[in-house]
Amino acid sequence: MCTKKELQFSIFLIYSLAEEWQKKPVEVYKILNETRILDNYIFVCYDTLHTLGTEYLVEDITEYVKEMGVTV
Secondary structure (H helix, E strand, O other), X not given: OOOHHHHHHHXXXXXXXXXXXXXXXXXXXXXXXXXXXXXXXXXXOHHHHOOOOXXXXXXXXHHHHHHOOOOO
């Protein structure tokens, strides 16, 4: 289970990625959930990730998704 802050942060990231990837937020959520990036990276590393800039986060997660074999 995630905290309220982690949930707010994940929603922010989903919308930021949706804008960058030109996808609907629900599509981004599906990608992050199916690859387990949401649970195993974003929530687990929240303490570090939330201190980083949006541009870096979007690039980082985009690279991670691509490493998982997903085309965005």
